[in-house]
Amino acid sequence: xxxxxxxxxxxxxxxxxxxxxxxxxxxxxxxxxxxxxxxxxxxxxxxxxxxxxxxxxxxxxxxxxxxxxxxxxxxxxxxxxxxxxxxxxxxxxxxxxxxxxxxxxxxxxxxxxxxxxxxxxxxxxxxxxxxxxxxxxxxxxxxxxxxxxxxxxxxxxxxxxxxxxxxxxxxxxxxxxxxxxxxxxxxxxxxxxxxxxxxxxxxxxxxxxxxxxxxxxxxxxxxxxxxxxxxxxxxxxxxxxxxxxxxxxxxxxxxxxxxxxxxxxxxxxxxxxxxxxxxxxxxxxxxxxxxxxxxxxxxxxxxxxxxxxxxxxxxxxxxxxxxxxxxxxxxxxxxxxxxxxxxxxxxxxxxxxxxxxxxxxxxxxxxxxxxxxxxxxxxxxxxxxxxxxxxxxxxxxxxxxxxxxxxxxxx
Numbered sequence: 001x002x003x004x005x006x007x008x009x010x011x012x013x014x015x016x017x018x019x020x021x022x023x024x025x026x027x028x029x030x031x032x033x034x035x036x037x038x039x040x041x042x043x044x045x046x047x048x049x050x051x052x053x054x055x056x057x058x059x060x061x062x063x064x065x066x067x068x069x070x071x072x073x074x075x076x077x078x079x080x081x082x083x084x085x086x087x088x089x090x091x092x093x094x095x096x097x098x099x100x101x102x103x104x105x106x107x108x109x110x111x112x113x114x115x116x117x118x119x120x121x122x123x124x125x126x127x128x129x130x131x132x133x134x135x136x137x138x139x140x141x142x143x144x145x146x147x148x149x150x151x152x153x154x155x156x157x158x159x160x161x162x163x164x165x166x167x168x169x170x171x172x173x174x175x176x177x178x179x180x181x182x183x184x185x186x187x188x189x190x191x192x193x194x195x196x197x198x199x200x201x202x203x204x205x206x207x208x209x210x211x212x213x214x215x216x217x218x219x220x221x222x223x224x225x226x227x228x229x230x231x232x233x234x235x236x237x238x239x240x241x242x243x244x245x246x247x248x249x250x251x252x253x254x255x256x257x258x259x260x261x262x263x264x265x266x267x268x269x270x271x272x273x274x275x276x277x278x279x280x281x282x283x284x285x286x287x288x289x290x291x292x293x294x295x296x297x298x299x300x301x302x303x304x305x306x307x308x309x310x311x312x313x314x315x316x317x318x319x320x321x322x323x324x325x326x327x328x329x330x331x332x333x334x335x336x337x338x339x340x341x342x343x344x345x346x347x348x349x350x351x352x353x354x355x356x357x358x359x360x361x362x363x364x365x366x367x368x369x370x371x372x373x374x375x376x377x378x379x380x381x382x383x384x385x386x387x388x389x390x391x392x393x394x395x396x397x398x399x400x401x402x403x404x405x406x407x408x409x410x411x
């Protein structure tokens with residue numbers, strides 16, 4: 001009989017969001033008349049920008065003609081998209097990249113998990129707590145951890161707690177680690193990292209020979225001009241960091257699937273014998289072996305994001321969700337709830353009122369207001385007593401949600 005990967009058996013119950021879906025389904029089956037508004041999973045609701053739709057249609061037409069039909073494309077992505085990314089995302093911020101340092105993929109979530117394929121099993125891994133669950137769960141699956149304790153923390157990982165008392169700023173570890181996961185703007189807390197904070201992490205990585213895995217999937221939501229959009233805006237970062245980006249939350253590609261990862265040719269790892277190896281070539285080999293690339297049609301749609309019309313339309317989308325976040329944030333504040341995030345990010349992170357646990361507040365919010373959110377404890381032990389609401393929804397639904405919040409007792 002085939003042996004299973006027993007590391008999967010270490011995972012706590014189910015992945016957070018399917019567990020929320022299961023509980024929500026049970027509630028709605030028991031209360032079929034309830035009109036539940038979903039503010040949990042960070043899935044966009046607004047249509048793709050018109051410039052993207054036009055490019056997708058044109059690309060489909062190309063595929064209908066022999067002279068413009070395309071089969072297998074480059075696993076790393078077409079140069080027209082990689083060059084557009086460099087020209088519009090990085091060069092204006094003083095970051096110079098080569099096209100072969102940018103890899104097009106079908107999602108930042110996929111890449112943050114798949115990157116472990118090129119990294120060894122004996123690395124000491126640090127995560128900010130609370131944290132996007134994929135970072136932890138993929139390390140568990142890969143056998144990089146021991147079992148979880150009663151708080152859900154896994155042996156072998158270094159947890160760096162952030163909470164209101166330290167202004168959600170993670171301190172660099174006082175011990176050696178090899179891999180560091182950073183996500184800014186942060187999911188789930190909606191907070192951002194200053195240039196000074198990121199500089200400390202880059203300096204730590206240089207001192208310890210560590211690698212920063214920097215998830216910048218929400219960078220389009222940064223409104224403060226002093227906040228860096230890319231880790232590579234920090235001096236020395238291109239020698240110690242890999243950056244993950246996505247078209248999902250800015251251009252609405254959650255169902256279309258397109259993202260990219262930047263692996264500078266100067267970032268290296270070491271073998272057990274101490275030999276230094278460029279990670280760019282390893283990632284290229286991994287992608288070429290396990291991935292056939294993103295569809296040409298989708299890449300043409302992504303490239304349209306960088307046209308003058310596309311940039312304006314994407315900005316309108318981002319501003320729409322940021323306004324939703326403002327409405328949620330101010331609505332919660334009006335009933336005396338402590339709120340964080342929601343300014344440079346599409347997520348509002350709140351302190352549960354009345355000493356309720358995260359899951360207790362989940363149940364109360366669902367039962368009394370028919371609103372669905374995400375318990376903070378699902379993002380890690382330090383998320384206990386907090387709760388995340390997503391601004392990804394229609395304006396009508398957000399306004400209704402605010403009315404419900406203000407019309408019930410949640411304490």
